[in-house]
Amino acid sequence: VVACDEEFAATLRQVRFATGGVLHPLAGYLLLRGLSTLPVRVRAASTSAAELVRRLTADPRIARVHYPRIGGAMISFEVYGDPHRVISGVRLITPAVSLGSVDSLIQHPASISHRIVEEGDRRAAGVGDRLLRMSVGLEDVEDLWADLCQALSDGPVPPARTAVRPLHSTAGR
Helix, strand or coil: CCCCCHHHHHHHHHHHHHHCCCCCHHHHHHHHHHHCCHHHHHHHHHHHHHHHHHHHHHCCCEEEEECCCCCCCEEEEEECCCHHHHHHHCCCCEECCCCCCCCCEEECHHHCCCCCCCHHHHHHCCCCCCEEEEECCCCCHHHHHHHHHHHHCCCCCCCCCCCCCCCCCCCCC
C-alpha cells in the first residue's frame, strides 16, 4: 500500500513493470533484518572455505582444487574417485544446487547444472566428470572437514602425486 498522488503512483507502476514483481512485506522485512549480519556471515563462510581449500589441496584423494584468489565461500575440486560416491557419502553437507546459504551445499555440475551442455563444450569450460562444487556455509570447519573426509574415505588414492595441483589458493596469505 502506497499513499501518494496519481502521478507518483504511475511512476511506481512503471518501475514495478520494468523491474518485476514486488517483494512481499514479510520477505522485505526478513531481507532487511538479515542485511545487518551479512558481512559477518560472508567472512565466516569465506574463512571456512579458505581452510577447506588448504586441506583439500594437501589431500592425496583430491586431483585439483579451484578457488579464486579473492576468496569467497564457493569452492570446486576434482576427485580421483567417483564424485557421486562422495555426494552420497556426506551427512552434514547437503547435496543441492544453490549458493549463499547458511548451510553448506555440494553438487556434481556435470550431472546437474551442466547436464544439458554438450560434453565437449562442458569439458572445455572446465566442468569435468569428477568436478564437485561446494558452497560453504556457517557450520564449524572441523565438522565440514570430517564430513568430507568420511565421504572421500572409500575413494581411490593415486599411487603417486601428479603434477596437477591447485589452480589458485589463498593458503599462506
